[in-house]
Amino acid sequence: MTSSSDGDGRSPATENPVLARIEAQLRKGNYLRGDDRPLPRILEEDAAEVSRLQMDLEEITSLMKRFYDEGRKALGDPVKIDDTFEVTVREDRGILACPFRDHFPAPKAIITAVNLKTGKILRFTVLGWHLIHAHGFFQGKESPFRIEPSDLKDFFE
Numbered sequence: 028m029t030s031s032s033d034g035d036g037r038s039p040a041t042e043n044p045v046l047a048r049i050e051a052q053l054r055k056g057n058y059l060r061g062d063d064r065p066l067p068r069i070l071e072e073d074a075a076e077v078s079r080l081q082m083d084l085e086e087i088t089s090l091m092k093r094f095y096d097e098g099r100k101a102l103g104d105p106v107k108i109d110d111t112f113e114v115t116v117r118e119d120r121g122i123l124a125c126p127f128r129d130h131f132p133a134p135k136a137i138i139t140a141v142n143l144k145t146g147k148i149l150r151f152t153v154l155g156w157h158l159i160h161a162h163g164f165f166q167g168k169e170s171p172f173r174i175e176p177s178d179l180k181d182f183f184e
Contacts (some may be wrong), residue, residue, distance in 0.1 A: 043067070052126040053167075060156075061169025073165045076176045079102050087183055088160035095153055113141045123154045127164070130155050142182055149174070149182045 051064040062069065078082060086107040095133045098106055098116035105115045118136040125131040133154035140149045155172045158164040159179075 028100060049127055052128075056126065057166075057170050057172075058126060058164075059167035059170065065169075069167065070163055074163055077163070080176055080180050082176060082180050084159065084163070087179060088156060090183065091138070091149075091151065091156045092160070094136050095136065095156065098138060098140075099136065107143075111143055113143055115139045119135030123152075125154065125157060125161075127158070127162050129161065131161065133157055140182075145182075145184075147182045149179070 031099060045067055053066065056092070059066075059069075064072075094108065094112065094114045095116060098108070098114035099110055099118060101114075102117070103115065103117060105113050107113055116136055116138050118134060121135045122132040123135060125133065131154075133152070136153045138149075138151055138153070138156075141147070142149075150172070151174060152172050155166065155174065158166065159174070
C-alpha cells in the first residue's frame with residue numbers, strides 16, 4: 028500500500044471502507060491530532076520503526092498492562108514494581124470504547140511510570156496501551172498520549 032493518493036484523490040484509507048470508518052472515528056477524537064497522514068501510512072511507518080528498533084511489543088505491552096494491574100491496587104499511591112519502576116495509576120469513572128471497534132472497554136485511567144534506574148517517565152492510558160497492543164497504533168504525531176516507539180524502547184532498556 029502506498030502512502031500517496033493514486034491520482035484520483037483517494038487515499039489508501041478510502042480504498043478500504045473499514046479503515047476509512049476507523050480513521051474518521053480517530054480524527055473525531057485526539058488520536059490523530061496534528062497528523063494528516065492516512066491511517067494505513069501511520070500504521071505502516073510505526074510498524075517499520077518497531078521492526079527497525081527490534082522491539083518485542085508483546086513483552087513491552089505485557090509490562091505496561093502489569094503496571095496498570097498492580098498500580099491500580101495501590102488506589103492512587105505509588106507502587107514499586109521489580110525494584111525498577113515506580114507506578115501511579117489515576118482512575119476516573121467511566122470507560123472509553125476502542126475506536127477500532129473491537130469492543131474493548133478501556134477504563135479511564137492514566138498510568139505514570141518512572142524507571143528508577145534511568146529517571147525516564149512513561150505516561151499512558153489503558154486505551155493507549157490497548158491501541159499499541161492490539162492494533163500497533165501509537166496515535167498521531169501530536170496526540171496527547173502518543174508514545175514514540177523509540178521512547179517506549181528507551182524507557183524499558
